[in-house]
Amino acid sequence: MTKLGEFRSLLLSLALAVVLASSAAQAQTYTVIHEFSGYDGAIPTAGVTVKAGNLWGTTSAGGGGSGGTVYELLPGAPWRLVTIVDFADAPEARVIFGSDGHPYTTMSGSGSGYGLVVNLLPPITICKTANCFWRLNELHSFTDSSSDGAKPGYGDLIWDQQGNIYGTTTVAGSAGVGTVYELMPPVPPSKIWTEKVIWNFNGHDGLHPQNGVIFDGNGNLLGTAKEGGANAFGSIFKLTPSGNTWTETNVYDFQGGSDGQYPIAGLMIDSSGNLYGATSDGGSGGGGTVFELSPSGNTYIFKLLYSFSGQSGKNCGPWGTPSMSAGNLYGTTYCDGPNNLGSIFKLTSTPNGWVYTSLHDFPQFSGDGDLPISNVTFDASGNMYGTASRNTLNAGGVVWEITP
16 A cells, blocks of 8 residues: 555544544433422422432432422333432531431431431332332431531542441530431341441531541541631541550642632542542632542642632532542533533543543533533433432422433
C-alpha cells in the first residue's frame, strides 16, 4: 500500500472511531420513569435502592400524610409505583435494606418532631390493593437534647458485623451542632433498641454533617461535616474506636480555595482504601469539586480531581455521594450545568487527568425534573437511576433512568 493509501486508511479508521464514540455517547438515553404528583409523594431528595429489579426510595413531602412516603417502583411499560407507607415527618435519606431483609430509613423531623430511625415490616395479611401499606417500626426517636441528636440528614444508614447501626444527625448533641450515633439491637426478650452518641461535634472538628458515615478496612468511621473545621469551610473526620470510646481526627480541613468548600456529600471508599467525595461550592470554577483522599500511613493525601463551573456561593455542586462503576465516578450536581438546574455527570480517569462528561443537563420547563440532590445507583444491566427533587411543571420531582 502506498503512503497515500496508508494515510487514507488511517483517516477512515479515525473517522470510524469518532462515529463509534459518537454512537456510544448518543446511546445514553435519559427517561423519566415516574413523575410525582403530590398525592403519591413529592420532593424526592434521596436516590433509590435496587432490590430484585425493583426500585425503592423516599419522598420528603406529599403522600397521604403530606409528610413524605416510602415507595417501590416496579419495572414495566410504564413503571408502576406502589406506596409502601405514608409519613408525617419528612424522610430525606435513602431506603437501605438490613441483613434481615427489611427496609430501613430515617425521618428528618422537618414535619412534627426531631427525627426518627425506622424500619418497615410487611403487611400481616395478603394485600390485594394497589398500595400495600407496611407497618412502621420505630427504632429511635431523637430528642434534640445535649445527650442526643436531632434531624438526621441525607445519609445512608450502615451496619457493623454485630448488627449495630450508625448514622449522623445535623444538629443537637452537647454543642448543638450535630452527632454521630450508634443504635444497638435489642437483646431478647426486649424489643428496645439502645442509642448511644459516639461523637458530639464542637465546631473545630466540623459542624452539621449532612450525610452519613462509612467504615474503612480497619473499623474506623469516616464522614464529612458541611461546615466548621479549622477553616470554617467543612471537614473530613475519622472516628477510631478504642474500647467503649471513639477518638476523632480531622483527616482534611477544606481551605475554601481550589479544593472547594462545604462538603454536603458523603464519602465512598474503593478496594484500595481511597476515599472519594465532593464539595457543594468553591473550586476554581465556583461550582464545587470532586476530590480523592489516598491513605498514606496514618494520614491521607488530598488530590483535586475536578472543579465544576457554576454559581459560586449557592451550593450548586454535588449534594449526593459520588458512585463508582468500572473505575469511573458518577454523580449529580444540584444547580450547576448550563441551565443552572443541575446535571448528571461522569468522570473518567485518563493519563492526563479526570475527564468530565455530562450525561444529562436538566432543562427548563421540560418535565425532566431539576435540582437533583440524589446520588446515582446502577442495576445489574448497567442502567443508572436517580431522582430530581423538583419538576418545573408540577414541583413534585421525578425518578429518572439513563440506559447505556
